[in-house]
Amino acid sequence: MSPDQEAIRDVVAAFEDSWNRHDMETFAELFTEDADFVNVVGLWWKGRPEIKQAHETSHATMFKNSNLSISETSIRFLRPDVAVVRSVWELVGHTSPQGETLSPRKGILTNVVTEEGGRWAIVASQNTDIMPLG
Amino acid sequence: MSPDQEAIRDVVAAFEDSWNRHDMETFAELFTEDADFVNVVGLWWKGRPEIKQAHETSHATMFKNSNLSISETSIRFLRPDVAVVRSVWELVGHTSPQGETLSPRKGILTNVVTEEGGRWAIVASQNTDIMPLG
Numbered sequence: 001m002s003p004d005q006e007a008i009r010d011v012v013a014a015f016e017d018s019w020n021r022h023d024m025e026t027f028a029e030l031f032t033e034d035a036d037f038v039n040v041v042g043l044w045w046k047g048r049p050e051i052k053q054a055h056e057t058s059h060a061t062m063f064k065n066s067n068l069s070i071s072e073t074s075i076r077f078l079r080p081d082v083a084v085v086r087s088v089w090e091l092v093g094h095t096s097p098q099g100e101t102l103s104p105r106k107g108i109l110t111n112v113v114t115e116e117g118g119r120w121a122i123v124a125s126q127n128t129d130i131m132p133l134g
Numbered sequence: 135m136s137p138d139q140e141a142i143r144d145v146v147a148a149f150e151d152s153w154n155r156h157d158m159e160t161f162a163e164l165f166t167e168d169a170d171f172v173n174v175v176g177l178w179w180k181g182r183p184e185i186k187q188a189h190e191t192s193h194a195t196m197f198k199n200s201n202l203s204i205s206e207t208s209i210r211f212l213r214p215d216v217a218v219v220r221s222v223w224e225l226v227g228h229t230s231p232q233g234e235t236l237s238p239r240k241g242i243l244t245n246v247v248t249e250e251g252g253r254w255a256i257v258a259s260q261n262t263d264i265m266p267l268g
Contacts, residue, residue, distance in 0.1 A: 038262050042265055044220075078257060084258045086178075108178060123218070
């Protein structure tokens with residue numbers, strides 16, 4: 001694995017780890033100041049402060065005891081310093097607004113990452129639930 | 135508008151136009167050979183042939199009479215030849231497996247585009263329905 005691939009895998013690992021510790025300070029630091037994020041229901045957060053605020057809110061409520069496991073990450077370099085990173089995840093322990101634990105969810109998280117001054121960070125994210133086929 | 139911005143807007147316009155003419159030949163040509171696409175329910179198509187096949191199937195069935203309107207597109211250049219393009223869309227006229235026309239849907243389509251040899255094309259897509267907040 002190249003140092004860049006390793007650095008990108010570290011970003012994904014830190015996404016998972018900070019999610020599971022519900023440490024939104026560390027989580028937010030993975031994004032550039034002007035990053036944006038489209039979540040699974042089409043909410044579109046623009047800028048790191050909005051991304052942080054939204055996750056602080058969800059991790060105080062529905063995601064408070066949730067655990068995210070990323071099972072598979074594929075990295076595609078578009079340029080030496082730009083990559084599209086797709087991660088397949090499973091989430092357990094999230095709750096309804098009434099506080100009941102919901103069924104596990106699976107999805108695909110896409111992070112577009114760039115390297116600036118030796119540091120890889122997320123500039124654009126989009127997350128999609130994998131729906132059970134009916 | 136710069137020539138690159140114009141060329142990228144042309145790709146998005148051609149996405150909408152080929153969708154509405156259900157011309158999946160033209161649609162598929164907007165993607166690079168090795169592009170991938172995560173759709174609204176987390177299906178992940180890898181390579182242009184899979185993207186084409188999936189859209190041929192859906193445009194012969196549920197999307198046969200559908201009409202896609204892109205109301206708003208924002209382009210963010212990560213490098214002079216790499217951009218993240220987010221488009222807000224509305225879809226009407228799509229049908230259930232039983233053939234009944236369903237309610238309009240809205241969503242956010244993200245296309246990561248690159249320029250190679252003077253031509254902009256889609257290398258990675260992800261699409262998310264905007265869910266009505268309950």
